[in-house]
Amino acid sequence: MSDANSILRWFHLGAEEDSSNIFYGCLTTILASTYLALHLNIPPPYPAVRSSRTFLQRWYRSRMLWELRRQLSWILALVIAPELLVSFAFGDWRAARLGLSILHEKGRGNVRDWTMAHAHFANMGGLVFSVQHRGSEVPDAAPFKSSGGIVVLQEITDAVNLSTVKQLQNYLGAMGSKIAKWIKRVLTRYASWPWSFGLSRSSRAPHQEEIELDNLAARDASVRNSPPERTGINTGQVDVRSSGPAAGSRHSPDSASPVGATEALPEARIQLHLNVVQVVAAQVLGVLGEVPQIDMDGIEARSKVNPLIKAIAAVRLLWVFATVIIQGSINSSLTQIELSTFTYVLCALVSYVLYWSKPQGVEEPDKHIVAISDGVRPVTDQDIKYIQAFGGSPFLLRNFVPPFGMDNLQRHPTECIPTDISLTSFAFFGPSGHKVFFGDSDVAGVLVGMIFGGLYCLGWNHSFPSLWEVWLWRASAIVITGSLIPFSLANAACTIAFSDLTDRSKPLKTHNIHVLVLYFLLALYVFCRFFMLFEMFRTLFI
Structure with missing residues (x-):
């Protein structure tokens, strides 16, 4: 004691x-x-106030x-x-890991130099791009439409919309496939032993085991490759294979302008606050060049x-x-x-x-001016809608402020990235056509x-x-x-x-x-x- x-x-x-x-x-x-x-x-820019007495x-x-x-x-x-x-910490960690993996796979430039710290810096609003804004539709001659950019953008969409539950299912399915193959090898090797409980090569139809395991692998592959549901509430998903840039969204892109967007004059410049996934999407669209060089120091x-x-x-x-x-x-x-x-x-x-x-x-972002070149074109309204699909939704607004995420509204690229932003999904619940994020x-x-x-x-x-x-x-x-x-x-x-x-x-x-x-x-x-x-x-x- x-x-x-x-x-x-x-x-x-x-x-x-x-x-x-x-x-x-x-x-x-x-x-x-x-x-x-x-x-x-x-933080957002300090609001301009009138002089006080x-x-x-x-x-x-x-x-x-x-x-x-x-x-x-x-x-x-x-x-x-x-x-x-x-x-918030877990959501930011998951978003940084997902964005970094997409950047390493799809991005252009010195993407291998980027680490989790770079991904966190971008996701917290550390990158602001000043771009030229011209027009409403992506030009037909844009390389994005002719060089397979639509397919790449759809792959990014599928990767972002792949929920954590789906990833766990895919992982467990892959592990089950490996275990089944291991069991097959064990049974094939020791089928003729006296204690094999009557299991022998002749006790089953020829190649029956191989056919069943192949079917299991095929089902597992179909689960991994099948895209998630794109309709529902607050998914913020845009199917780039559809006819419009925001199919499935509750608000039609043509009926209302997105938050923060204004009718820009030709050659007007706007500032885009992009996270890691949005940076890759902007590169695929052809409105952004290589990823910026960001020194850890x-x-x-x-x-x-x-x-x-x-x-x-x-x-x-x-x-x-x-x-x-x-x-x-x-x-x-x-x-x-x-x-x-x-x-x-x-x-x-x-x-x-x-x-x-x-x-x-961090109080100030790293600002970059994007110049027009052979590989970089001005940003259109349609580009902004594509990029907005990867903007995420604020946690507090989605859970505590009406309409509680029913508006399916994602953060507009011209808005600062809030602290409570949610960029990754755990699951989509509900019947088909009414999926809840x-x-x-x-x-x-x-x-x-x-x-x-x-x-x-x-x-x-x-x-x-x-x-x-x-x-x-x-x-x-x-x-x-x-x-x-x-x-x-x-x-x-x-x-x-x-x-x-x-x-x-x-x-x-x-x-x-x-x-x-x-x-x-x-x-x-x-x-x-x-x-x-x-x-x-x-x-x-x-």
Whole structure:
């Protein structure tokens, strides 16, 4: 017992530890872990404001305070829902890996010099191209139409639309094929042995095993080569083999201009904020040349946090993680705030691993002026619609703001890339013609939210000032653990059920039941989170 007490004293976790020390230590750890693990994308340009009369107005509208408000708003959102941190980190990691593989396979230029850090830099809005905008349709004489560019663009579309579930199915199918071939070799080799249970070469029809295995391989190949569904909600997919540039989209390209697009004059220049996949698509279309040369030293110079600072912050988080583990392993009681701090630290550590290659604190993009040449032509409206298909959709708008992704709207290339952008898909749910997009960031948020709530359930038998607080804490832990699954299922079910009731000739309007169901579940979750934040501080001093 003396050894256990010495360990507690060494970690400053003994019984003599003052409540105020625990309070300030946990509070600073929660805020610091959230802030240090937050990797925001490059902010939009500082908005031009009119000159203010008073000093306070000028100070409030200053660039420094504007950026501070932006960061504090994200920190507040992540303190309320820390699973969003892992959700965004996993989505960014998957998007960087997918974009880098497509760039290495389809891109032009020194693509082999690009690493995960380059892919993260592009996906966070680090590349801005100033291009000439002329016309609405791709010219018939464009090399894109005559040199097989349509086929290449369709291959990129298929690669982007290949969901994580499909990739797992393909992987398991390939593994099953290898296992079946191995079993075939084993049975063929030892079929004549006495303990072969009657299996022999003559016991089956000639070549029957080969025919069955060939059929299995053919089915596996058909699964890998079959394109995913292109109709439905929020897939943002464009089939370049179709007659129009945005077939399957809820909004017709001819009926409404995309967000951020204006009727450009001939030879007008526009700025395109392109992620990695969009850079490759622009190259295939013939509106962009080789990939820009980006030096790692230049990326690190733009980043405000270098790997050494990340390592120091990770060590500090590991220290807090170890103290909680040791305190729990020797049966020392944990307060609610210490248990909550442990969950925040765990989310921050997972995010650090996923965000390790992503630059942090970058404020200005790398701007490039694209000159017209024999291999590069001006950008048309049709090119922009093709590129927009790979723009992704914002996580927060898709899940919490009507019409909840029903508009199938992707980020326009002329808009800055938001921090919560979702570029990769986990699965498409629903019947044919009404597929619902479920991104990798969505599934990561649901899984981490369940783990987060499960850790809160460890405080099931903690002491509370009153009985109603005991039961409300338990109920809140259960709600946080399981409420994200009903939210996602309700969003998908309402999207499928009410999509046929929408008059596509009129502006899209979300059904009232859809809004009420989702906002009720969201309000319930937010109430439970605020109660737990309040209770973990209150019980420390009572």
